[in-house]
Amino acid sequence: MQQVFSIPESMKKDFRYTFCPGCDHGIAIRLVAEVIDELGIRENIISSTSVGCSVFLYDFLNIDCVEAPHGRALASATGVKRARPDKFVFTYSGDGDFASIGIAESLHSALRGENISAICINNTTYGMTGGQLGPTTMMGQITTTSPTGRNKEYFGYPIKIAEHIALCDGTAYSARVALDSVPHINQAKQAIKKAFQTQLDGKGFGFVEILSSCPTNWHMTPEQAHERVRNEMIKVFPLGEFKGGDK
Amino acid sequence: METNFIFAGFGGQGILLAGTVLANAFMIEGKDVTWYPCYGAEMRGGTVNCEVVVSDSEVSSVHKQDTDYAIVLNQQSFDRFVKRVKKGGTIVANSTLVAETRPRTDINYVFAPMTKIANDLGTSKVTNVVSLGVLASACPIVKKEFLEKGVEKVLGEKKKDLLPLNIKALNSACCEAV
Amino acid sequence: MTDNNNEKVLIKGNYAIAQAAVNAGCQCYFGYPITPQTEIGEYLSGKMQELGRGYVCAESELGAINMVMGAVSTGVKAMTSSSSPAVALMQEGLSYAASDELPVVLVNVMRTGPGLGYIYPAQGDYNQAVYGGGNGDYKIIVLAPSTVQECIDLTYRAFYLAQKYRNPVILLADGILGQMMEPASFGKYPYPEVDVSSWALTGAKGREARKIYSVATDEKKQIQHIYDLFKKFEIITQNETTYEEFNTEDADIILTSFGSMTRNIKAAMNVLRKKGIKAGCFRPVTLSPFPHKRVSELAGEGKDFIVVEMNMGQMFKDIKYAVNGQSKVSLVNRPVGEWLSVEEIVEAVENIVAKGLTVVNPGGVEYAASV
Numbered sequence: 054m055q056q057v058f059s060i061p062e063s064m065k066k067d068f069r070y071t072f073c074p075g076c077d078h079g080i081a082i083r084l085v086a087e088v089i090d091e092l093g094i095r096e097n098i099i100s101s102t103s104v105g106c107s108v109f110l111y112d113f114l115n116i117d118c119v120e121a122p123h124g125r126a127l128a129s130a131t132g133v134k135r136a137r138p139d140k141f142v143f144t145y146s147g148d149g150d151f152a153s154i155g156i157a158e159s160l161h162s163a164l165r166g167e168n169i170s171a172i173c174i175n176n177t178t179y180g181m182t183g184g185q186l187g188p189t190t191m192m193g194q195i196t197t198t199s200p201t202g203r204n205k206e207y208f209g210y211p212i213k214i215a216e217h218i219a220l221c222d223g224t225a226y227s228a229r230v231a232l233d234s235v236p237h238i239n240q241a242k243q244a245i246k247k248a249f250q251t252q253l254d255g256k257g258f259g260f261v262e263i264l265s266s267c268p269t270n271w272h273m274t275p276e277q278a279h280e281r282v283r284n285e286m287i288k289v290f291p292l293g294e295f296k297g298g299d300k
Numbered sequence: 301m302e303t304n305f306i307f308a309g310f311g312g313q314g315i316l317l318a319g320t321v322l323a324n325a326f327m328i329e330g331k332d333v334t335w336y337p338c339y340g341a342e343m344r345g346g347t348v349n350c351e352v353v354v355s356d357s358e359v360s361s362v363h364k365q366d367t368d369y370a371i372v373l374n375q376q377s378f379d380r381f382v383k384r385v386k387k388g389g390t391i392v393a394n395s396t397l398v399a400e401t402r403p404r405t406d407i408n409y410v411f412a413p414m415t416k417i418a419n420d421l422g423t424s425k426v427t428n429v430v431s432l433g434v435l436a437s438a439c440p441i442v443k444k445e446f447l448e449k450g451v452e453k454v455l456g457e458k459k460k461d462l463l464p465l466n467i468k469a470l471n472s473a474c475c476e477a478v
Numbered sequence: 479m480t481d482n483n484n485e486k487v488l489i490k491g492n493y494a495i496a497q498a499a500v501n502a503g504c505q506c507y508f509g510y511p512i513t514p515q516t517e518i519g520e521y522l523s524g525k526m527q528e529l530g531r532g533y534v535c536a537e538s539e540l541g542a543i544n545m546v547m548g549a550v551s552t553g554v555k556a557m558t559s560s561s562s563p564a565v566a567l568m569q570e571g572l573s574y575a576a577s578d579e580l581p582v583v584l585v586n587v588m589r590t591g592p593g594l595g596y597i598y599p600a601q602g603d604y605n606q607a608v609y610g611g612g613n614g615d616y617k618i619i620v621l622a623p624s625t626v627q628e629c630i631d632l633t634y635r636a637f638y639l640a641q642k643y644r645n646p647v648i649l650l651a652d653g654i655l656g657q658m659m660e661p662a663s664f665g666k667y668p669y670p671e672v673d674v675s676s677w678a679l680t681g682a683k684g685r686e687a688r689k690i691y692s693v694a695t696d697e698k699k700q701i702q703h704i705y706d707l708f709k710k711f712e713i714i715t716q717n718e719t720t721y722e723e724f725n726t727e728d729a730d731i732i733l734t735s736f737g738s739m740t741r742n743i744k745a746a747m748n749v750l751r752k753k754g755i756k757a758g759c760f761r762p763v764t765l766s767p768f769p770h771k772r773v774s775e776l777a778g779e780g781k782d783f784i785v786v787e788m789n790m791g792q793m794f795k796d797i798k799y800a801v802n803g804q805s806k807v808s809l810v811n812r813p814v815g816e817w818l819s820v821e822e823i824v825e826a827v828e829n830i831v832a833k834g835l836t837v838v839n840p841g842g843v844e845y846a847a848s849v
Binding site for chain 1: 570680
């Protein structure tokens with residue numbers, strides 16, 4: 054009998070699933086693991102981890118990891134890569150880590166063209182602390198710190214991360230993908246693979262922003278949450294490759 | 301015994317370098333020596349100064365309020381540091397840019413037209429080295445043979461071609477000192 | 479610039495630290511400019527590129543310290559350098575590095591505070607370095623050079639101790655040491671290379687994956703982790719506490735200071751001895767671990783302590799703690815500004831001896847610290 058589905062080699066065999074039901078982190082981490090397997094790079098990886106729900110990456114993947122404080126993953130990864138340019142270095146952060154508290158570290162890593170890969174999960178809220186307004190919270194979105202919805206008077210506007218990263222001269226690849234449907238999930242995997250291949254080719258900074266659902270903090274069922282990604286988020290955060298894609 | 305020197309002048313007159321040459325000379329002679337600059341905002345325009353302290357044993361402190369010798373290359377530095385020379389100490393001034401006044405009676409004055417001497421040698425850039433020559437004539441513990449070695453050390457291999465001019469600057473000044 | 483030999487060169491403290499780092503095998507430097515230590519980053523930029531080692535003009539001190547943490551996690555030696563208000567920004571990183579047991583080397587060339595202060599030399603970061611500004615219970619090794627020669631020697635030691643104990647090390651210098659020149663020689667890096675193969679991140683090839691992290695969702699594990707860190711520091715205290723003493727044997731009073739002020743108290747001691755006051759000097763080289771034991775022994779012999787420092791009495795409290803009421807402890811201090819001169823120290827000591835004062839602020843406002 055042919056085996057058609059298995060846990061990726063790069064995933065720990067004994068992991069315990071710690072994300073909320075319906076959370077897209079599980080899909081995203083699996084995609085990362087599949088790409089690591091396909092590129093055969095697991096034994097050469099050093100990853101700098103973030104703070105937020107994304108921190109649990111190191112509970113799932115069988116790779117070397119060093120912790121960075123909140124927002125500092127890209128600085129830590131810069132240090133790792135400069136110390137060991139032969140290693141494969143990537144980060145996996147949430148939008149708050151990457152684009153709010155860590156925006157200086159993130160943007161400057163891209164500007165310096167650090168030969169590393171960065172993945173950012175955009176779920177329009179701070180998940181781990183219980184759903185507060187973050188840098189990507191959409192206009193009108195209700196969170197625990199924007200109880201009447203995000204308005205420009207108090208909170209200003211959300212950031213379009215992938216477009217900003219694409220503007221940096223040191224960026225070799227920047228894309229935005231989503232996890233709301235099978236075709237989008239397949240596209241997301243291809244984008245992650247391209248970002249990783251960018252590093253393997255020594256081309257510079259590779260970045261993928263992944264639109265993800267957070268059913269718990271959005272107070273939705275998993276299906277409703279994916280519909281929100283599809284019908285609302287993608288309108289504000291359009292999918293596509295903003296730099297380094299095939300045109 | 302411990303002796304201290306303050307070099308002061310405009311930024312660009314080679315003040316810090318003059319102190320560095322003197323400190324190197326003392327080091328080569330085998331003495332304990334420290335060099336300490338004013339630093340930061342003061343360096344960006346305006347006056348600049350540095351202190352050299354030399355001791356037969358161990359330098360007691362690198363930064364002092366008063367000084368045995370002040371070597372001043374412009375008028376502002378003369379006005380500022382003439383007050384800080386110890387009783388019985390000496391101020392060595394560049395009379396090309398400093399008026400020959402004697403506001404205190406309890407210190408010694410040495411005036412020499414350092415910028416003019418340097419220009420006569422072909423470049424005002426060696427004014428600082430000229431000032432060291434003048435100092436050597438006024439201060440017995442500053443020895444010309446070690447100053448020459450100090451200049452050589454500071455110039456290094458890269459600027460070795462400038463050594464003859466600088467040696468000349470050291471010596472021509474000694475003759476002019478009053 | 480000269481390296482790896484015994485010839486004496488007239489060199490600035492900042493350049494001495496930078497070249498010593500190169501000699502120690504520092505593979506990466508990450509930094510952000512701030513007076514009075516900018517020469518370290520300037521010197522290393524050229525040097526590291528020449529040697530093909532790592533160098534980043536970091537976007538901030540937050541970036542710099544985290545780059546060091548990333549780099550050292552792979553087993554290489556790496557450092558950053560900064561000055562007081564910017565070292566404040568690095569406290570988050572130091573707390574993480576201590577918990578993650580990362581061999582970070584940080585040079586602080588102190589300037590004045592609080593707040594932006596100014597670029598002049600100061601000693602106000604004793605507490606910041608020794609007691610830390612990061613969260614939680616952790617300990618940093620703090621080395622305080624007093625001469626340019628020690629800037630070299632203790633930079634070597636900082637890299638060695640960091641890796642030997644997997645603990646962050648601060649080299650606590652000041653603006654005088656950073657900016658002054660003095661004859662010094664580099665010699666060779668005197669320590670053996672530390673084997674980091676049991677923990678360094680190199681990619682999980684042929685072994686279990688390694689995770690370096692401090693997140694502790696298991697309370698019992700976290701308690702054990704903190705005990706382990708403190709047990710480690712007990713060993714560091716036993717093995718690595720160093721100090722200097724001069725004329726303490728017959729001394730009635732012992733002048734105490736750290737860093738570049740040591741030169742001044744030694745000169746004051748010589749003047750006081752000529753005046754018939756039996757003074758000695760004591761100077762901790764390691765501010766953390768602090769030589770509490772030796773101070774306690776000296777106090778037990780009935781010797782009084784006079785702490786001389788350019789702050790509001792920060793090391794003073796450690797001396798008080800060590801003396802523990804066995805003898806009298808006084809403070810001669812100025813918060814910032816001109817270094818206390820030999821004359822000022824001598825006069826203050828005479829006043830303390832004659833009038834029984836406990837705090838003297840030469841040239842300053844009368845301030846009887848609640849000490």
